[in-house]
Amino acid sequence: xxxxxITGGQVLLPDITVTRADVLIDQEAGEILEVGDDLAADADExxxxxxxxxxxxxxxxxxxxxxxxxxGYADDKPLDAWLREDIWPVEAELTADTVRAGTELGVLEMIxxxxxAFADMYFFVPTxxxxxxxxxxxxxxxxxxxxxxxxxxxxxEDAREGLEVAAEIDGMADGRIASAFMPHSLTTVxxxxxxxxxxxxxxxxxxxHYHANETEDEVVPIVEEEGVRPLAYAAEKGMLEDGDFVAxxxxxxxxxxxxxxxxxxxxxxxxxxxxxxxxxMAPVQRMREAGVTVGLGTDGAASNNDLSMLDEARDAAMIxxxxxxxxxxxxxxxxxxxxxxxxAEAIGLDTGRxxxxxxxxxxxxxxxxxxxxxxxxxxxHLAYAAAAAxxxxxxxxxxxxxxxxxxxxxxxxxxxxxxxxxxETLVTAAEE
Numbered sequence: 001x002x003x004x005x006i007t008g009g010q011v012l013l014p015d016i017t018v019t020r021a022d023v024l025i026d027q028e029a030g031e032i033l034e035v036g037d038d039l040a041a042d043a044d045e046x047x048x049x050x051x052x053x054x055x056x057x058x059x060x061x062x063x064x065x066x067x068x069x070x071x072g073y074a075d076d077k078p079l080d081a082w083l084r085e086d087i088w089p090v091e092a093e094l095t096a097d098t099v100r101a102g103t104e105l106g107v108l109e110m111i112x113x114x115x116x117a118f119a120d121m122y123f124f125v126p127t128x129x130x131x132x133x134x135x136x137x138x139x140x141x142x143x144x145x146x147x148x149x150x151x152x153x154x155x156x157e158d159a160r161e162g163l164e165v166a167a168e169i170d171g172m173a174d175g176r177i178a179s180a181f182m183p184h185s186l187t188t189v190x191x192x193x194x195x196x197x198x199x200x201x202x203x204x205x206x207x208x209h210y211h212a213n214e215t216e217d218e219v220v221p222i223v224e225e226e227g228v229r230p231l232a233y234a235a236e237k238g239m240l241e242d243g244d245f246v247a248x249x250x251x252x253x254x255x256x257x258x259x260x261x262x263x264x265x266x267x268x269x270x271x272x273x274x275x276x277x278x279x280x281m282a283p284v285q286r287m288r289e290a291g292v293t294v295g296l297g298t299d300g301a302a303s304n305n306d307l308s309m310l311d312e313a314r315d316a317a318m319i320x321x322x323x324x325x326x327x328x329x330x331x332x333x334x335x336x337x338x339x340x341x342x343x344a345e346a347i348g349l350d351t352g353r354x355x356x357x358x359x360x361x362x363x364x365x366x367x368x369x370x371x372x373x374x375x376x377x378x379x380x381h382l383a384y385a386a387a388a389a390x391x392x393x394x395x396x397x398x399x400x401x402x403x404x405x406x407x408x409x410x411x412x413x414x415x416x417x418x419x420x421x422x423x424e425t426l427v428t429a430a431e432e
Contacts, residue, residue: 002027007040009049014353016333018378025360030397032358051368056354057116057361058309059343061268062247062297064122066102069423070302079277093429099124101422103131104415113308113388114363116396119347121182125165133173136401136409142182147190159197166206185211194237207243214248215279231256245346250280257290266293266346271315273299281323295343308388309339332383364393
């Protein structure tokens with residue numbers, strides 16, 4: 001056994017309180033051995049956390065990581081026009097190589113901002129899996145299944161690919177990678193394919209993840225055509241069970257919140273993307289009060305435009321207060337819980353907490369900055385003031401992925417250069 005001690009810092013505990021302590025890690029098992037005083041002497045290696053806050057690694061509950069290549073490519077449009085006019089035409093030109101480049105850029109950004117686990121829906125998923133494994137992160141991944149604009153054979157083949165990919169990648173990277181069946185949304189996958197393939201996903205034993213109620217345009221067609229709200233429709237299709245999770249949940253009503261709570265289906269709140277696309281304000285306070293597990297996600301960098309969970313926490317707290325018309329709604333403690341344990345529970349990964357026996361997924365935040373001074377309340381600072389650039393060290397599964405802002409599992413300059421070239425190639429192909 002080799003051990004790592006994170007020493008001299010203050011530690012964010014599972015009850016969202018802060019105490020001064022060291023953290024001792026079994027690197028071979030990837031597990032926290034102890035949280036306590038003066039543990040450096042028991043360690044083979046140390047990581048300095050003086051004047052820093054040690055937190056659980058952040059968990060990005062919904063992302064399209066390779067869309068980092070499209071950051072800034074198309075902005076200032078509503079969701080449907082943005083997808084159909086800009087994003088989908090470019091994505092039609094994706095290759096395994098461009099997805100690999102975009103994934104490496106995205107996971108580099110995540111490591112540098114303290115994210116140690118994420119859920120991702122995209123294409124060329126085996127390639128994404130390899131990049132995630134090499135970078136050292138934890139993830140739940142799936143192929144985005146779409147049936148619109150496809151004939152029956154093509155739609156079924158896409159759904160079959162979703163199942164095959166889920167079976168292929170589940171358990172990769174010594175268990176750091178899990179999978180899910182991921183129909184894109186309730187309006188982009190026809191009901192007949194949901195009825196055919198969701199039961200097969202259940203047989204495979206993987207959860208279901210999809211976009212739901214992101215905009216009013218995703219609600220009205222289902223109500224008009226099916227006579228029920230979208231999440232009632234999802235339940236009819238077998239897509240609302242314990243362990244499943246939906247992205248966005250902006251336009252959910254009281255009945256749907258009840259369905260989510262009763263089923264144990266999680267919701268990943270993506271406030272920055274929702275604001276940028278003018279999709280609306282999710283009723284996060286009401287969902288949490290009803291007992292729904294709510295996590296946080298950035299969505300893709302094309303609609304955010306970054307992958308920082310610290311930025312997302314601040315956005316969630318601010319928009320949560322506006323949505324509830326209550327300054328006490330979605331407080332600092334809530335958003336910190338949402339971006340750690342909340343997201344982890346929603347996407348079904350065993351992480352997001354800092355305690356003995358938990359996976360050793362950690363971020364260390366440098367507090368020696370003007371915007372983090374004075375230190376009245378470190379939980380408040382984490383929710384409202386900390387930035388991605390304040391992350392000093394990142395550890396996942398007991399392995400140091402970033403030490404003193406230097407990423408150890410990726411060559412940053414090379415990643416940025418490959419991503420720049422891949423983005424140019426992708427856009428040129430789409431515009432020809």
